[in-house]
Amino acid sequence: MDRGLFVESAPGSLTIEQAVTQDYNPFGVVLNRGFTPTIRWLRLLVQAPAQGSEQVVLRVGPHYIRDIQLFEQKEGVWISRTAGDHFPVSQNACADHSYCFPVTVHAGVKNYFYLRIDTINGFFLTTRALQPDTLSSVMVDQQRNMGLEFGVILAIAFWALIVYIRTRHTILGIFFISEIVTLLFTLSSSGLLAALFFEKHVWLDNLAFNTLYVFRLMASxxxxxxxxxxxxxxxxxxxYVKGVLAILCLELLAIKLDYVTLLALNFNFLLVSIMPLVLVAALPWCHKMPVAHRRLIAGGALLMGSLLWIDILPLLGWVRPDIVSSPGNWGGLIVAVVLSIMVLSDITQRRVIYDREMQELQFxxxxxLVETEQIKERSMLIDMLTHELKNPLATMRMAxxxxRRSLQQQPPKQSADSTDRIDSMIQAINNMNTVIERCVQVDQLDQKGFSPKYEDFDVNEVVQxxxxxxxxxxxxxxxxxxxPLMLRTDPNLFAIVLANLLDNAIKYSQPESRIxxxxxxxxxxSEYASRFILRVTNTVGENDAPDPGSLFNRYYRGEYAHDKSGTGLGxxxxxxxxxxxxxxxxxxHKDHRxxxxxxLKR
Known part of the structure; x- marks a missing residue:
């Protein structure tokens, strides 16, 4: 069958008598490569029989073509018949929900038929002239293949639902929704959805097709x-994902506007083409993904992309399909299987990660638990030592x-040396008390026993x-x-901070130096007080500066400090x-200071 295409310059202006006289260009399957509303005329030359007349069926698809008008000349008069997705489904003459027009061809003449096509949904159109027996065989084979595709997609969706109920993995829930949308879209593109639900409201079928296509892209x-x-x-x-989802949501809001629908078709065509490539391009950044899983995702994406690109080839006029198909649906069975394998691999990897994390958590x-027991034992030891040491130290200090008071009553020459020794004893006792107190405070810190109690107080009083x-x-x-120098914080914790800094400065500074x-x-x-500053400065020896990287670590003491009492906890x-x-x-640390x-925040 020879085919020619003519596109009206002013849509809706030609009659059949005028259309017959136009020049037609060779036609493959692509109606046009633009996205502007227009009317196309298709001229079909059907091969004549060897003799007599023969009944054949012109089979036109796909299902979602909006308006098809067939012109057939009988006894010099043009007779027209109409079909399309805005007419009742029962008007279709094909059991597979494409459009069939029984016509008669005669021997010895050129059997021309003209199709007037008005649609914004379709990019391409297929036509075949078949004998009735051949048409029945083709439709049986196609329905068998479609049934297999529906069954596999439904089985995969059911599997995803069962596993999601058991595991609650988010990806399985999304994948289940994706497969259900894919199933409904396949039903819509094949015409079954219209036959089952939209017999009396045909315009809903077109709305459902466009809506399901957008939902399918969003789910994918x-x-x-x-x-x-x-x-x-x-x-x-x-x-990228958020931007595309935003555009697809806008498409859903404006799906009934013809101009917007044409722009949406353009965008969706581009999105379907690049989606697998974008997925593959993002994989090198996924450093947490195991290499084997990354390779599987990349291979699956490229395979699905290849199927999508092959299915788009008819839109470019490079392939002449023998059956009715729709963009993104050719090879849908393989796509569903490949995507399910990718999801199954992802679930397996998540299970491995989950098991590893659970092992780490148990460890x-x-x-x-061991550290908690150690801290409890250490705390008990510190409590015991505090109780056992503080009382004797207090007794020693009192004695x-x-x-010392008794010695002060004696002549100075006799008591001077003894008084100095007693002062050294009292200082040593105070140092021991300081060590004990810091151990108690650090233990309290480990036990999370410091809960700040904020109040306003005068810093001058604490310092005094x-x-x-x-x-x-x-x-x-x-x-x-x-x-008064007012500050709002915990006065007791502030006093501990200040006391430790002053004690550190006195202990490790040069003797008799100023602090x-x-x-x-x-x-x-800002113009308001935003920070409170406390700064303590002291002089140290040439080689007595502490290590800045270890200074605030627990138990750190510099080499110069080993001859001084301390715990390294201050x-x-x-x-x-x-x-x-x-x-x-x-x-x-600068200039030996x-x-x-x-x-602190104000």
């Missing part, structure tokens, strides 16, 4: 996004104080109380402000308390 996009999401999909792929729980109990307070330079204490509000960020405690109070601490700067 969500499935591929879920395949990559757990394995660290690149950020640009997330933007961490066991380790935490030393009493002895600390200096009054500090043995070498005369070395500390602090200028008290005449007005600078600064307390002030920082107005550098600065660790300070940093931990600053974090609890929502602040920070910074260390600087070290600076500890604490910043």
């Amino acid at each position: 996009l969500l499935v591929t996004n879920e395949l990559l999401k757990q394995f660290g999909a690149p950020r640009w792929y997330g933007y 961490m729980r066991a380790r935490n 030393a104080g009493s002895l 109380a600390l200096l009054a109990s500090q043995p070498e307070a005369e070395r500390i330079d602090w200028r008290q402000q005449p007005s 600078m204490l600064e307390l002030y509000d920082d107005h550098s960020i 600065l660790y405690l300070v940093k931990s308390l600053c974090k609890i109070l929502g602040g920070s601490i910074r260390f600087e 070290v600076h500890f700067t604490v910043e």
